[in-house]
Amino acid sequence: MLRRRHVNIKTMKELDAFPKVPEPYVNKTAVGGTFSIFTFCIIAYLIIAETNYFLDSRLQFKFEPDTDYDAKLKINIDITVAMPCGRIGADILDSTNQNLVGYDTLEEEDTWWELSLEQRSHFEALKHMNSYLREEYHAIHELLWKSNQITLHSEMPKRTREPSYVPDACRIHGSINANKVAGNFHITAGKSLPLPRDHIHISAFMTNRDYNFTHRINKFSFGGPSPGIVHPLEGDEKIADNNMMLYQYFVEIVPTDIRTLLSTFKTYQYSVKDHQRPIDHLKGSHGIPGIFFKYDMSALKIRITQERDTITQFLVKLCATVGGIFVTSGLIKSIIQNFWYIICCKFFRHEPDVNNQRKSVCLIARNYESPRTINLLQVSAPDNIDIMLKPQKDNYIN
Numbered sequence: 001m002l003r004r005r006h007v008n009i010k011t012m013k014e015l016d017a018f019p020k021v022p023e024p025y026v027n028k029t030a031v032g033g034t035f036s037i038f039t040f041c042i043i044a045y046l047i048i049a050e051t052n053y054f055l056d057s058r059l060q061f062k063f064e065p066d067t068d069y070d071a072k073l074k075i076n077i078d079i080t081v082a083m084p085c086g087r088i089g090a091d092i093l094d095s096t097n098q099n100l101v102g103y104d105t106l107e108e109e110d111t112w113w114e115l116s117l118e119q120r121s122h123f124e125a126l127k128h129m130n131s132y133l134r135e136e137y138h139a140i141h142e143l144l145w146k147s148n149q150i151t152l153h154s155e156m157p158k159r160t161r162e163p164s165y166v167p168d169a170c171r172i173h174g175s176i177n178a179n180k181v182a183g184n185f186h187i188t189a190g191k192s193l194p195l196p197r198d199h200i201h202i203s204a205f206m207t208n209r210d211y212n213f214t215h216r217i218n219k220f221s222f223g224g225p226s227p228g229i230v231h232p233l234e235g236d237e238k239i240a241d242n243n244m245m246l247y248q249y250f251v252e253i254v255p256t257d258i259r260t261l262l263s264t265f266k267t268y269q270y271s272v273k274d275h276q277r278p279i280d281h282l283k284g285s286h287g288i289p290g291i292f293f294k295y296d297m298s299a300l301k302i303r304i305t306q307e308r309d310t311i312t313q314f315l316v317k318l319c320a321t322v323g324g325i326f327v328t329s330g331l332i333k334s335i336i337q338n339f340w341y342i343i344c345c346k347f348f349r350h351e352p353d354v355n356n357q358r359k360s361v362c363l364i365a366r367n368y369e370s371p372r373t374i375n376l377l378q379v380s381a382p383d384n385i386d387i388m389l390k391p392q393k394d395n396y397i398n
Helices: 009-014 030-055 117-147 311-347 354-367
Strands: 058-065 072-081 088-094 107-111 169-179 183-189 191-194 199-202 215-222 236-238 245-259 264-278 290-297 300-307
Touching: 030 311, 072 088, 072 183, 072 290, 088 169, 088 191, 088 199, 117 215, 117 236, 169 183, 215 264
Parallel strands: 245 290, 245 300
Antiparallel strands: 058 300, 072 169, 072 215, 088 183, 107 169, 183 290, 191 199, 215 236, 245 264
16 A cells, blocks of 8 residues: 655755855855856856857758759740840750740840939849859858848839830840750840751841840849849840850759758759850851850759757757856866965065064963962961861650
């Protein structure tokens, strides 16, 4: 049978697993108090820093083989060319010799090359921001990934007033779902005419003076918008100093899988190299004038994972930090105190003053009262001793 045990509350209150030194035996010093204050401040700072580090997250970058071969590659384009839309054509041809113009159509819009004040301010801000991000990306890439904000993703503002002359430029914009293979997106003179295994651009009735491939790239990206992605081509503007110019952009695309604490999505990063040269057949510089984006897919992809310590790891680190600082400060305090005592005893020791010692001895002797003792061997007997004997009466009981 189980018995009910009565717990004494007083015993529980007096129970202390960490007994403390009684107050009379504690030696309080200025060095110890100073170290206690510094230790408390350091522990408080480290607790705050460790808490902020726990609440913050870290990004883990890992390379993996890309095995998603059947996926589609979404290409987002917004380019303005300083030629009327009737004189140029834009299409894309991948390494499988498949022309994608018939599947997805890019919109062509007649516009003016010169921008309005609002449009110019927007484009200059885009150009400046992308230039800064390209230069400082390795220093702020974690901030960009964790911010969950799309870097300056906005459309070109509309014109409030249209110029009085005829549009002299063409804006080509839209999205194309291409195969996930190497390809070539290009803008050149003449409209595209598809063939069974290729295509041609018909540019009849055009002279060399009609060519002007000065262009402005407002948007050029792959996949959907995502935070932390920097698009090197956006904000680029090339002014042709020759009518017959060939602009080439060599783009290397890297698939990127992003897994944050709240969401998971796929996107693409890319790096680019550009090259330009004039076309002059008389000087041996052959080619077709136009704007060519030659892209290729990387065999590896980047997996970005946002990680954070568990609550158990946080508590263990916190206890280890506080305990380590407490023990270390006590050790340093003991070393400094012992060193200070040695210095004081060796260099600041005073010679004893004899006069002061004598005065103190006299004062002690004067104030000291010896206890009164009796020596039985030296006690003198009195001269006269009166001894009276009183007879005792016997009381008889009859």
